[in-house]
Amino acid sequence: MVNLIASRIVKPAKPIPTKVMFLSECDQRVAVTHATVVHFYKPESPELLNDATEVLKDSLSEALVAFYPLAGRLYPKDGGRVELHCNSMGALLVEAQSELKIQDLGDFCPAPQIRALIPPIDNNNTPLHEVPLLLVQITKFACGGVSIGLAVSRVIADGQSGFHFVSEWAKIARGEKSDDQPFLDRTIFQKYEDDHPSSTAPKLQYSDFFPLPVLIGRSSSLEGRKKATICAMLKLSKDQIEQIRNKANDQDLMIHKTSNQRPFSRFVAVSAHIWRCLSKARMHNPAQETVLYVTVDFRKRLKLPLPGRYFGNAVLPVPARAIAGDLQSRPLSYASSKIKEAIENVTDEYVRSYLVCMKNIPEVSTSPYFHTVGRPQGLFFGNPNLIVTTWVGLGLYKADFGWGDEIFMAHASLGDDGKLFIIPSPNGDGSLLIPLGLQVEHINAFKKYFYEDI
Known part of the structure; x- marks a missing residue:
């Protein structure tokens, strides 16, 4: 065609x-x-x-x-x-x-x-x-x-x-x-990758990132990698987003009886909602550990911030961890707080220590933490885990090459289980689009929970 x-x-x-x-x-x-x-x-x-x-x-x-x-x-x-x-x-x-x-x-x-x-x-x-x-x-x-x-x-x-x-x-x-x-x-x-002085050795260890949890009863994620996946395009209206966000924040107020903390953002609340629904759809054992990775841009989080137009990679995937039983039974504010905490952990020290830890891996071709030449698979973020990236705020739909604004911007491939993006709708009405890769056996249950649990 x-x-x-x-x-x-x-x-x-x-x-x-x-x-x-x-x-x-x-x-x-x-x-x-x-x-x-x-x-x-x-x-x-x-x-x-x-x-x-x-x-x-x-x-x-x-x-x-x-x-x-x-x-x-x-x-x-x-x-x-x-x-x-x-x-x-x-x-x-x-x-x-x-x-x-x-x-x-x-x-x-x-x-x-x-x-x-x-x-x-x-x-x-x-x-x-x-x-x-x-x-x-x-x-x-x-x-x-x-x-x-x-x-x-x-x-x-x-x-x-x-x-x-x-x-x-x-x-x-x-x-x-x-x-x-x-x-x-x-x-x-x-300057960030130079080794810390011995008096300020990095606190962050590989265990804070890895290994990723695997399904209870299995020794690795190899079986999950082989399962058929499909991509779905989910849509949330502005009203649905506000319902999810209000649900997370209202529950948080009831639990903590305080409004001193900043309310959960739309991104945090929607990501938490997805995390809970995905755990249900995957029928996780209540004792199953699950990780939601969120990609965090740290350009402005360093003590010496990177220039706003720094051209390169300045994002890190950071983990929010929970037990499936808690994730499903506790209020949405519980999952939201886990995600918010993970994002707030990305400080100057966090980034510096991460870079030092990675630099100290002498042979990355044998490390499961790097995607290297000849090892394109790298980490598997699928069942029981997921990874969320937001493109809200990146100025989408403004690339006018002389033919007017674009009518849509689509991902060309997204077949990996547990990988999803949160992007704004092109019509500017405050709604969100969520392309999601998921194993075929779980997609229908996930869609059901995703909309019914709003």
Whole structure:
């Protein structure tokens, strides 16, 4: 249904620094794969798309001058880590045509027909240094709409950095000046990664992060990894979100008889609701330990905050732990407080100690805590656990390449059990969309609890 027409390598429009760029331990710990998203547009006038591919090519070439790490390549290095060569090898731009109409994609839930809007990537059979760090596909639909599919190396950019790049690229495509430059010097992390003086040895130990709980009666998560998964797109209206949030906060007030603490946020309350419903749907033993990982951006949590436009990875997955029996029987405020506490634990000392612990792993290729070359699986966040990432507040739906604001932004793939995102609805009405990967055997029960327990 998608026909590839042409492909080309796009290099920076001007000479860029040629060097090996320092990568932090936060860059090293992520999967050596690509994060994939698709932006959809429906221009009012089809003529706006006549030269769309050339506009994207020229503007991308300009954008890669400021964001030149995306034009480089990764190489394996000792210890299972990787290094970034800024060598202007360029990004891949693919042009394609689809027989579908955008409306044929339904609710944009990650599925093979969405994945077809991203350039194919063969990480298993292609040498690492030959894989572009940025791949782009422009696909024109039968309805006159268009999509831009992006695959961005997880090593190079987190969500905030990735959206920053897309925003500046879109400005250039519209003929405007890119005036919000990225901060590229990752050596700023070295002051945090240096060993602590012996008098202030890091308090954080690996056990605070790992190992993840496995189902009672099983010795590992291998069986769970093999089970069939499916993706569902959940929706919460503004009123439903407020009901969940009020439920968590009202119960907290009844328990603590005080309002001195800040109320639980929408994100915390909704995540807690998902955690409880998922434990029920998975039919956990009351004694089962379960962990909800939440990805926390720590740019502003350091004593010396990172620049707001720091380009790289500045997020950590932090664990909230509970016993299934408590999670299901106690009020929603219980799960909410666990998540809130985990987020508030991310302080300057926490980040520093995490980085030191990770740096002190000499051979990460044998460590289950890193996603390394040849070990793309890494940690398994599935049953009895989950991992939640929020993209609320990242400025979604504002990447106008000259065809108007995007009508939707979809994840291209999300098949992992227990992995979910919380994203704002494109219509700006305060509702949320939640693409969720879950084992097929649990999806119907989860949907039932998710809406009935509001």
